[in-house]
Amino acid sequence: MSGEAEADTQVRIQPRKSGLTRRQKRAVSRGVQYVVFVAALVAIGASADWGQLQNQFAQADLAKQLFPDIITLALRNTVLYTLSGFVFGLVLGVVIALMRLSSVGPYRWLAGVYIEIFRGLPALLIFVFVGVGVPLAFPGTEIIGGTYGKVALALGLVAAAYMAETIRAGIQAVPKGQTEAARSLGFSHARAMVSIIIPQAFRIVIPPLTNELVLLFKDSSMVLFLGVTLEERELAKFGRDLASQSANSTPILVAGLCYLLVTIPLGFVVRRLEAKAQEATK
Amino acid sequence: MSTESTESPENPSSNRSDPSDPSNPSNPEIQVRGLHKSFGDNEVLRGIDLEIGRGEVVCVIGPSGSGKSTLLRCVNLLEEPTKGQVFVGGTEVTDPDVDIDAVRRRIGMVFQQFNLFPHLSVTENLTLPQRRVLGRDKARAARVAADNLQRVGLAEKADAYPSSLSGGQQQRVAIARALAMGPEVMLFDEPTSALDPELVGDVLAVMRMLANEGMTMMVVTHEMTFAREVADRVVFMDDGVIVEAGPPAQVIANPAHERTRHFLSRLLDPAMADVEDDNGREGDKGLKGDKGL
Numbered sequence: 001m002s003g004e005a006e007a008d009t010q011v012r013i014q015p016r017k018s019g020l021t022r023r024q025k026r027a028v029s030r031g032v033q034y035v036v037f038v039a040a041l042v043a044i045g046a047s048a049d050w051g052q053l054q055n056q057f058a059q060a061d062l063a064k065q066l067f068p069d070i071i072t073l074a075l076r077n078t079v080l081y082t083l084s085g086f087v088f089g090l091v092l093g094v095v096i097a098l099m100r101l102s103s104v105g106p107y108r109w110l111a112g113v114y115i116e117i118f119r120g121l122p123a124l125l126i127f128v129f130v131g132v133g134v135p136l137a138f139p140g141t142e143i144i145g146g147t148y149g150k151v152a153l154a155l156g157l158v159a160a161a162y163m164a165e166t167i168r169a170g171i172q173a174v175p176k177g178q179t180e181a182a183r184s185l186g187f188s189h190a191r192a193m194v195s196i197i198i199p200q201a202f203r204i205v206i207p208p209l210t211n212e213l214v215l216l217f218k219d220s221s222m223v224l225f226l227g228v229t230l231e232e233r234e235l236a237k238f239g240r241d242l243a244s245q246s247a248n249s250t251p252i253l254v255a256g257l258c259y260l261l262v263t264i265p266l267g268f269v270v271r272r273l274e275a276k277a278q279e280a281t282k
Numbered sequence: 283m284s285t286e287s288t289e290s291p292e293n294p295s296s297n298r299s300d301p302s303d304p305s306n307p308s309n310p311e312i313q314v315r316g317l318h319k320s321f322g323d324n325e326v327l328r329g330i331d332l333e334i335g336r337g338e339v340v341c342v343i344g345p346s347g348s349g350k351s352t353l354l355r356c357v358n359l360l361e362e363p364t365k366g367q368v369f370v371g372g373t374e375v376t377d378p379d380v381d382i383d384a385v386r387r388r389i390g391m392v393f394q395q396f397n398l399f400p401h402l403s404v405t406e407n408l409t410l411p412q413r414r415v416l417g418r419d420k421a422r423a424a425r426v427a428a429d430n431l432q433r434v435g436l437a438e439k440a441d442a443y444p445s446s447l448s449g450g451q452q453q454r455v456a457i458a459r460a461l462a463m464g465p466e467v468m469l470f471d472e473p474t475s476a477l478d479p480e481l482v483g484d485v486l487a488v489m490r491m492l493a494n495e496g497m498t499m500m501v502v503t504h505e506m507t508f509a510r511e512v513a514d515r516v517v518f519m520d521d522g523v524i525v526e527a528g529p530p531a532q533v534i535a536n537p538a539h540e541r542t543r544h545f546l547s548r549l550l551d552p553a554m555a556d557v558e559d560d561n562g563r564e565g566d567k568g569l570k571g572d573k574g575l
Contacts, residue, residue, distance in 0.1 A: 175397075177393060177395050177397040178397060180393065180397065181397035181398075182399075183383075184386055184460075185386070185459070185463060186383045186463065187411065187414065188383050191414055191415070200399075203401060
């Protein structure tokens with residue numbers, strides 16, 4: 001309060017160039033922003049063809065037909081693909097993170113190359129590679145788990161590169177004294193890592209890993225490039241198929257809402273975890 | 283080097299004895315021979331010879347950067363010496379073929395920053411190392427943990443997590459954790475330097491109890507009162523060498539060397555003590571940070 005009063009007297013003391021006080025200027029600036037915002041809304045609202053949109057995306061009876069399959073089949077498959085990819089990626093990510101921190105040069109080098117390659121390629125290319133390239137390269141071999149195995153492999157390969165860097169940072173964030181305490185108690189290097197360091201590192205990296213889970217959840221839509229049976233369809237493929245069957249995009253909108261049903265709560269969880277982690281480091 | 287120190291009377295030991303012969307009862311528990319340690323171009327230890335007998339309590343004092351913490355950390359090989367030998371209980375720690383994890387089980391260490399495992403409860407801090415390292419079963423580890431928490435007076439904190447404890451309580455848990463492994467030797471690296479002054483007493487009381495029970499102890503400390511009352515021998519280090527060593531009555535009350543006198547006068551003069559103490563702590567932390575990188 002006193003600061004503002006002081007500012008006001010200052011303004012009065014100085015010559016007024018614009019003829020407005022600071023408070024007035026602030027009000028004008030805010031008013032202009034509201035006007036622009038409302039004008040943009042009105043422009044979009046007036047120019048869009050709402051009737052067409054509703055026709056194409058919001059057919060209530062079409063939407064009803066999607067249930068329960070969109071939940072029991074498509075959403076369920078999306079969750080399964082995501083989780084299998086996440087688990088595979090997590091295991092591989094831990095291995096690559098440990099290689100990155102290894103005292104053996106070639107391990108560090110290999111892990112570095114892996115991370116650069118798989119972070120640098122679009123996930124789509126990895127899916128095509130797994131779907132087409134692997135069967136060509138290893139004729140006669142079947143990826144365990146069929147489509148689920150292929151998805152876990154493709155999603156995991158991509159996720160591992162990101163998770164490895166996150167986990168490495170988490171391991172390095174555990175204070176050096178923890179390793180020293182463990183070693184001084186007679187833990188071997190490997191045991192200290194497994195029993196003391198990695199559990200603490202995981203607590204640090206849970207928020208970014210949950211974030212990675214959200215990304216994977218969306219990336220699982222690329223399954224449609226693998227070619228799947230009817231029973232293996234997930235949200236994106238399911239929505240697209242039914243959209244072309246019915247020549248209407250309502251299924252796409254419903255599938256989108258199904259994604260949000262999972263990603264928005266997960267995002268909320270991530271923010272909660274981050275806030276908690278911040279609290280813990282204080 | 284003036285290490286012609288008076289051995290404590292109950293632990294007579296001779297330099298000529300073969301330290302690797304454990305059947306010889308006169309062998310020192312800890313023996314350091316010609317120890318050198320460099321960090322890059324910085325030579326922190328410049329030829330240390332030291333023997334600590336079974337049941338002996340030795341306090342290592344000296345200004346920050348004198349190498350006393352590094353010396354302590356060389357005993358259980360947290361720092362790898364550049365040159366020289368270290369024997370603990372007849373085993374050469376510095377032997378490249380030695381099973382260092384087996385040796386470390388016999389050496390308890392207490393750190394300035396406690397280093398409790400924050401993701402584990404107090405009891406789990408004590409039981410996990412026993413189970414993973416010594417292979418004790420759950421029941422036995424829990425029993426040993428409870429006994430040792432009792433010893434340090436923290437039985438009621440068994441289920442607490444480290445973050446809910448005061449610094450002094452954390453340090454006593456850290457001591458209990460080391461004791462639960464049944465060590466023959468205890469190393470203390472400035473165990474009270476990170477504590478608020480009013481919490482120092484509890485930790486020193488536990489250390490005093492250990493000394494009375496006959497534990498072999500090597501203590502790097504700035505607590506002159508503790509050194510005077512509990513130590514069998516005080517070792518004064520400066521600039522990477524042992525300047526003088528002997529009973530506390532001699533080294534602290536009547537130092538022979540000018541450097542010792544200078545250090546003690548600055549430490550004991552109340553006006554200078556705070557300055558010295560603060561500088562010391564910051565300096566030591568800085569040094570450790572450097573090593574960490």
